Amino acid sequence: MKMVTTIAYKNMKHYKSRNILTGIAILLTTLLLYLVPTIGLDMVGAQFAMVNEVYPRWHCLIRDVDRETATKLAAHHDVLTSGLRSDVGYWAGLDVDVSMMYMDENGLDLYQIKLEEGSLPRRENEIVVSRKLLQAAGLTGEIGDTIRFSYQPLSEDGLGYVKEGEFIISGFYQEQQEEPTAFSSFVSREFAEKHIPADQIKYRFLFQVGAEENVTTDDVEDIIKGITEQFGIDEEQVRVNDEYLAANYVDPTTIPVIAVIMLIIVIAGIITIYSIYYVGMAERVREYGRMKAIGATNRQLRQMVLREGFCTALIAIPAGLLMGTLLVKAVLMLFLSSYSSDQSIMVVTTRQLIKDGQIPLYHVSIYLLAAVVSLVTVYFSLRKPMKMAAKVSEIDAMRQQGGQSGRKKNKKARRSYGELNVAKVSHIYLTGNKKNTVVTVVSMGITGVLFMVIATVLSCANPVESANSDIKGQYELSNNVSFSNKEHPEYAWDQIVQNNALDEAMKQRLEAVDGVKKVLPVALCYGTADVLEGDKIGISGLPGEWKEELMDGITEGSVTYEELKTGEKVIVHRNMLRWYPDIAIGDKLELSLFDGSEKTVTVEVAAFGDYAFGMYIFGEFMMTKEGLEKISNIGNHTAAYTIYTDHKQEPALEDEIAAIKQEYGERLDVRSWQSEYERWRSAMAVTSGASYAFFAVLGLICIMNMINTMINNVHLRKKEIGMMQAIGMTDRQLTQLLMREGVFYIAGALILSICGGSLLGYPIFLWARENGMFSISRYHYPFTSAAILILLLLAIQILLAWLLGRSVKKESLIERVRFSE
Amino acid sequence: MDRKRDGKTLVGGIVQKKMYFYVMAGLILWGLFVCLGAAFLTEREGALRWQQTEELSVIYPQLKEPLHANSAYYEAGSRKGIRMAALCLYFGGIAAAGVGYGVLLHERKRKEEETRQFLNELAEQSDQLLRGGDLPGRIDGEEAFADEWKAYLGKFRQTCHYFADLRQRLGREENDTKSLITDISHQLKTPLASLRLSHELLVAGDLTQAEYQEFLEKEGQEITAFENLMQELVNLSRLENNMIQIKPENTKLKQVLTEAVNKVFFKANEKQIAILLTDEGHTDRQGADREQGGAFDAAIFCDPAWTAEAFANVLENAVKYSGENTTITITVGRLINYVYVDIEDEGIGIQPQELNAIYKRFYRGERAQKMAKDGVGVGLYLARKVLEEQGGNIVARRRRRGSCFRITLPCGH
Amino acid sequence: MSDILQVKDLVKYYGAGENLVKAVDHTSLAVERGRFTAIVGRSGSGKSTLLHLIGGLDRPDSGKVIIDNQDIYALGKDDLAKFRRRKIGFIFQDFNLIPSLTVWENIVLPMGLDGRKVKENEVAEIMAKIGLTQKKDALPSTLSGGQKQRVAIARALAASPAIILADEPTGNLDSRTETEVMSLLKNCVEEYGQTLVMITHDETIAQMADAVIFVEDGKVVSQS
Incomplete structure (x- = not known):
């Protein structure tokens, strides 16, 4: 061999x-x-x-666990490692959030808190901080030094009275974030047990399950569930570290x-x-x-x-x-x-x-x-x-005609053309070899169609437009609302209305900044109804400036702007129908409100509407500001300020907002048009870049197929071409012949791609819009992509025909006519 | 002749058609692009502006009215853009058409001039030819002529060649006739001389009764031979002078062959030569178009008498140049358009270098001369002429022993 | 002057040094108009190359070929191609026809390439002569060897060239088909007044010619 x-x-x-x-x-x-x-x-x-x-590396965190349960849990055979954490208090009087907590060694390890210097706190007055924390708190000290600050201990009733504390720094931990907005300090167990009554002390139990490397995330979650059920622990208390699990276990x-x-x-x-x-x-x-x-x-x-x-x-x-x-x-x-x-x-x-x-x-x-x-x-x-x-x-x-035996295409006779010319000859060739032609054209066409579809979606997904629909105005300052946040119960809406950071003073502060044209408040209230299955939804009161958009977006039903001011009628976003398909126009819903008033109001679903994300981000039930005020008039129910500026980016405003954020920390969320835009742009850049690149290579492979088919055609017909040249076909006619074939393939592929791609593009665009992909809103025909496709294919074909013609002409006529080996 | 008029309109007509087509096509394409581009640009422009006005009017509702008016202006602007494009297209089209027409007129004039020149040249050249000069040579710049003109030129030249050929042929024929007369007179001399000798001997007397008888017999033979020779020569000269009409008609191979064989049967018998007939029927290997019956019954299209004569000549040669107790095999077969007859003998054969010469008039090969003294050498010449005249053929195929002649004749209708 | 073809001192060598093959070695000849001329020689005597050079299918190293008063190698490539399709008809030994075209289309192809209008009556007449009227729309793959050659003959005739060049057209045929094809060819050529130059090594075929040129080792050795 x-x-x-x-x-x-x-x-x-x-x-x-x-x-x-x-x-x-x-x-x-x-x-x-x-x-x-x-x-x-x-x-x-x-x-x-x-x-x-x-x-953090823990798989699961269970809140409100007492000592006894903690010990039992730690002993469970599925629990690999476990740690305890207890929140003890908060530093007071600072601009930044600093928490005081006790964590045992395992806990610290599971939280990936690494000690830079020194040791963990053991004695009652020892504390571990980070250097950045000291900086932010305006303190200085090294290991062994004493620092003083005031703090509020945490108990079941919430934050207690301010106390003064003196602590000795026993160690520094490594701060991972560049510019953290919240800090942690760690105290000893003794301190925790001393300052919090024993029966009230609640721990958080962190643990990792013992599972092998190649187990799926679902499996791990099952194990966790098993454990919690065994101990009769409520789901609400359990938090699974999904990202971490996903990172370490196989996502199926x-x-x-x-x-x-x-x-x-x-x-x-x-x-x-x-x-x-x-x-x-x-x-x-x-x-x-x-x-x-x-x-x-x-x-x-x-x-x-x-x-x-x-x-x-x-x-x-x-x-x-x-x-x-x-x-x-x-x-x-x-x-x-x-x-x-x-x-x-x-x-x-x-x-x-x-x-x-x-x-x-x-x-x-x-x-x-x-x-x-x-x-x-x-x-x-x-x-x-x-x-x-x-x-x-x-x-x-x-046999001189080698290979013909395999190709016995016993074709019957067909009608002859009366007269012949180069065009007809190429036509005969193309129709004679139908299978090849069709396969080539179809394969190229399919790639083209896919290309066009992707191009349509991507060109519709204009990041500018996406950003526009994602956020109203150029900047948005909103309250951070979350209801079951045990760590921050003050983030519940009823708490916020009592203590709303977005007040008149804030508004004026914002308006005072250079370049700010206008600050519009969006009012909000949360409520639930039976049909909503207990979920809390937002009822937003939109500013009058958005009237036109609000009215234009109505797709079903009808309601006048005046009616929306009454507080009795509401427009529901169509997306709601997906989750709660039972809602219909005319339904009168009894909403129990969560603004602290315990009120129940009745609103009628007057219409359904389709709106950009920036409008319904606050609540899917929409009415006007006046209407909302009629429903809920407790405290300050401004959910957000939408800020309109002269330019897309105002550095002065940004500084001011940064300062505000510093003051209020996690209570307020900031969004800017610029950041949304960048987000969309980068998301799209990656996706579109990746898609285009992938299809480019795939397209390359398909084009190679076409190249091959054309070379194939020429090769197989070398003798015939030689014969025709002997009879008297000029070089120009030969080039014409090859060009015509190439043009046919290209034309076929282009027609398929552009027609199919355009036809498919619109429905796919609609589908993408439905699913909120890339926040697409407007249909935009990808002219540029189509033009690029056409030009590219034409260029390739012309080049190919020329090259093929050259190679055919190079070979001497007589070699071909003689059909020698 | 309407040639002159045809020349103008024909040439002009073709130029006209092509140019108009291209001009129109170019215009339409150009206009399309312009419109498309304009529409595209204004669409984009309009969309952007509209977006901006939307945003602004949300923030400043009091500005909505003037802003909308503004954008209406932009819309009007985009419509204006399209209007501009249409205007450009219109005027551009007119301009292009004007230019095209101007070019057309110019072309036509040029073509007329060219045509006139060309025809003048042709006239001169034919004059030259008629005066007995040389064949017309090339015309200057004839490559640049339109294909059509070149075709006419080609036909003209062909005609000239035909005349030249004719002249040559006339000359040749004169020569041929001269040589024919020479050949014939030469051929006649020999037997005539022999007769004269005999006669003189007889007159001189002094012969015995037996000798007298012998000479008389000899004379008789010579006269017969002479007569035969005369007949052949008469046939030959008639044929040469086209006095004989070969009139092909639908006839049967059987008939012609039988007649031919009859003519030589006697001589063949004398030498104990057998004549065999084999019929191969239809021999199309692919098996298509199989007809019933052998080739012997085939219908052929030829002059029966002359064809029989041709066959007879070949058969005579076969007999003449074969030894005693040999066989002559006649094989007949059908082809698609033809019928073939192979006449094979076991005689002296033909030497390869003589294969072409045997058909020449009065040619006799060395071996042939040795074998049989009498013979003029016109048999094959005659046969070939007769056969070729009717669209048939005769070829000699060498055999290891003897010769084989294959005669083809066109099938009858 | 009635020589339709003149070859003057034609030279074509292949290879170099030890591998030098003198395919055509200073050959000159002339062919009369309207006659059937046969070029005879053994295999390897260079007759095929000679024919190809005469037909303008290959470029000689030196020498001239003049057809119908045109020095064909003075023409550019495209002009030569045009000249071929108007003035020369080819009949090769094998693979004459384009497989994807029907019989009719094969016959009218040279005219089609030339942009000439097809005179349907004339072509139909030629088809009748060669006896393939029934097979007008047939594809070459359905034809026998003899039929294919007949179509090739028709194609050569239909274009009304000045000269027809044939390269052992009956080489692949059995003797009876050969007889048929040769008879047909000779008759048609005479009837249409064409000039035929044929290459052959078969003396039988050479007999049918009006003039014979013997070629050996690239040189003309005798004529008759």
């Missing part, structure tokens, strides 16, 4: 052009096969590594996605490589026939074909892997850099981890996977050609 290999190797070197094409196809396939899983894995890996760095949904993508690549690869080989077969028939006549067996012939392919693969696969390796880092950084405006700790950490090489970028398993799958692809592509080589009969070697 060594001879066979030698022959195969020599063949590979001899038939350069075809094998170069094949090599490129294999290279691209391998590249994609390597890059896609690697990037996917690396992105996920990076994210997980970052999560591991930054997030990602694998199939990657597998599907790889399958697509493999199929594209097979089609291309197969058709490239198929071309070459026809002209090698005589060669194989002669081999057979000399005495090669079928098996040897098959092996010759296979090994020739493998020889090419042996060069192309490593090349592809090498290219992929070189590209991985660059591509990853590219993905991350699109989050450039986001200085969040997550992105920074991720980048750092990658730079430090902490995250394994190159996975040996993927190298092997890509190489193996590539080889398998090559094998599958070659199966049919192998069979063809073996089927060759010895007689074909002698």
Whole structure:
């Protein structure tokens, strides 16, 4: 068999052009096969590594656990490690939030709090802080120094009276955030037990379950559930660290996605490589026939074909892997850099981890996977050609018209054209070879359609428009509302109305800033009704300036603006129907309000509407400000201030808002048009970049198919073309002939792509809008993408026809006419 | 002739059609692009403006009215843009049409001039030819002529060639006739000389009764041979002078062959030569169009008498140049358009270098001369002429022993 | 001057040094208009190359080929192609027809390439002559070898060229089909007043010619 290999190797070197094409196809396939899983894995890996760095490591946190239960829990056989945390109090009189808590060693470990210097607090008056904390609190000190501050101890009733405390710094912990807005300080157990009555002390129990590495997240959650049920712990008390779990345990949904993508690549690869080989077969028939006549067996012939392919693969696969390796880092950084405006700790950490090489970028398993799958692809592509080589009969070697026996297209006669010209001849060729033509055009067309659809969606998803619909005005300052936040019970709406940071003073403060045109308040109230299954929804009172948009958005039913001022009628956002399909126009809902008044009001559902996110972010039930005031008139029910400025970005205002945020910390949320815009832009950049890149490569593979078909056509018809040239076809006519064919393919593919893509584009746009993808609102025909597609395809075809014409003309006429070997 | 008028309109007509087509197509395309571009641009522009006015009017409702008026202005502006584009298209079209027409007129004038020149040249050249000069040479710049003109030129040249050929042929025929007369007179000399000798001997007397008888017999033979020769020569000269009409008609191969065989049967018998007939029927290998019956019954399209004569000549040669007790095999077969007759003998055969020469008039091969003294050498010449005249053929195929002549005749209708 | 074809001192060598093959070695000849001329020689005597050079299918190293008073190698590539389709008819030994075109289309192809209008009556007449009127719309794959060659003959005739070049057209045919094809060819050529130059190594075929040129080792050795 060594001879066979030698022959195969020599063949590979001899038939350069075809094998170069094949090599490129294999290279691209391998590249994609390597890059896609690697990037996917690396992105996920990076994210997980970052999560591991930054997030706390406990799997589950159970609140309000007493000592006894804690001990029992710790003893449970499914619990691997556990820690305790107890919130003791808050520092008082500061601009920043500083909490005091006790955590045992395990707890600190599970929270990823690392001691930089010193030791954990043991004695009653020892405390561990961070340097940044001291800075923010305006204190100085080193280990062993005493610091003094006032604090409020925490008990069941809430924050107690201010006390003065003296503590000795026993250690410093590493502050992970760059600019933290809240700090923690750690006290000893003794302190906690001393200052909080024993029966009131409540711990938080943190634990990790003992599960193996390759268990799914669902499994872990099941284990947790088992434990909590055993101990009769209420679900409300349990918080599962989803992100962390997802980071460390297998998420069952990602694998199939990657597998599907790889399958697509493999199929594209097979089609291309197969058709490239198929071309070459026809002209090698005589060669194989002669081999057979000399005495090669079928098996040897098959092996010759296979090994020739493998020889090419042996060069192309490593090349592809090498290219992929070189590209991985660059591509990853590219993905991350699109989050450039986001200085969040997550992105920074991720980048750092990658730079430090902490995250394994190159996975040996993927190298092997890509190489193996590539080889398998090559094998599958070659199966049919192998069979063809073996089927060759010895007689074909002698026959001048080798290969015709396989192509016996016993076609019946057809009507002749009275007169012929170049156009008709090319038409005859195209219709004669229907299968090939259709396959090529359809495959190109499908890629084109997909391209157009993606282009439509992406061009509709204009980040400017998305940002516009996501936020009204240029800046938004809103209250942070959350109801079951045991850590911050003051975030419940009824508390906020009593103590609303967004008051008149704030408004004036904002309006006083340079560049601020206008500050509009959005009023809000929370309520629930039977039909809402106990969920709390927001009822917003929108400012009058939004009247037109409010009225325009109505899709069903009717209501006048005046009616919305009465407080008895309300417009419900259509999205509500998804969750509560029972709501109908005319329904009179009894809403129990959560503004602290315990009132129940009746509102009538007057209409359904469709609105941009920026409008209904506060509440899905909408009425006017006046109407809301009629319903709920307790305290200050301003949920948010929407700020309109002269320019999209006002540095003065931003400074002011930053100051405000400093003061109020987590109580207020800030959104800006700019940040939304950047968010959309980066999200889209990545998605669109990735989609375009992926389709570019896939498209490349499909275009290679077209290239191959055209080369195929020319090859098979070399003799005929030679004959026609002998009869007297000029070079120009030959170029015309080739051009016409190319134009036909391109035209067919373009028509398919543009028509199909445009037709499909609109429904897909509608679907995307329904599902709120990218906050798409307006339909926008992707002119530029279409133009690019057309120009690109035309350019390729012209280039191809010219190149093919050149190569045909180069060969001497007589060689072809003589049909010599 | 209407040539002149045709020349103008024909040439002009073609130029006209093409140019108009291109101009119109170009205009339409251009206009489309302009409109599309304008629409596209104004759509974008309008959309952006509209968006801005929307935002502004939300913030400043009091500005809504003037803003809307503004955007109406923009809308009007975009409509204006389209109107501009349409105007450009219209005027551009007129301008282009004007230019095109101007070019057209110019072209036409040029073509007329060219046509006139061309025809003048042609007239001159034919004059030259008629005066007995050379064949017309190339005309300057003839590559630049329109294809149509080149075709006319080609036909003209063909005519000239035909005349030249005719002249040559006339010359040749004169020569041929001269050589024919020479050949015939030469051929006649020999037997005539022999007769004269015989006669003189007889007159001189002094012969025995037996010798006298012998000479008389010899004379008789010579006269018969002479007569035969005369007949052949008469046939030949008639044929040469096209005095004989070969009138092909639908007839049967059987009939013609039988007649031919009858003519030589006697001589063949004398030498104990057997004549066999084989019928291969229809021999189309693909098996299509199989007809019933063998080739012997086939209908052929030829002059029965002359064709029989041709066959007879070949058969005579076969007999003449074969030894005693040999066989002559006649094989007949059908082709698609033709019928073939193979006449194979076991005689002296033909040497390869003589294969072409045997059909020449009065040619006799070396071996042939040795084998049989009498013979003029016109048999095959005659046969070939007769057959080719009717669309048939005769070829000699060498055999290891003897010769084989294959005669093809067109099938009857 | 009634030589429709003149070859002057034509030279074509292949290879170099030890591999030098003198396919055509200073050959000159002339062919009379309206006659059937056969070029005879053994395989490898360079006759095929000679024919290809005469037909403008290949460029000679030196020498001239003049057809119908046109030095064909003075023409550019495209002009030469045009000249071929108007003035020369080809009949090759094998693979004459375009497989995707029907019989009729194959016949009218040279005219179609030239942009000439097809005179349907004339073509129909030629088809009747070669006996393939029934097969007008048939595809070459359904025809026998003899039929294919007949179509090739029709194609060569239909374009009314100045000269028809045939390269052993009956080489692949059995003897009876050969007889048929040759008879047909000779008759048609005479009837339409064409000039026929045919390459053959078969002396039987050479007999049918009006003039024979013997070629050996790239040189003309005798004529008759």
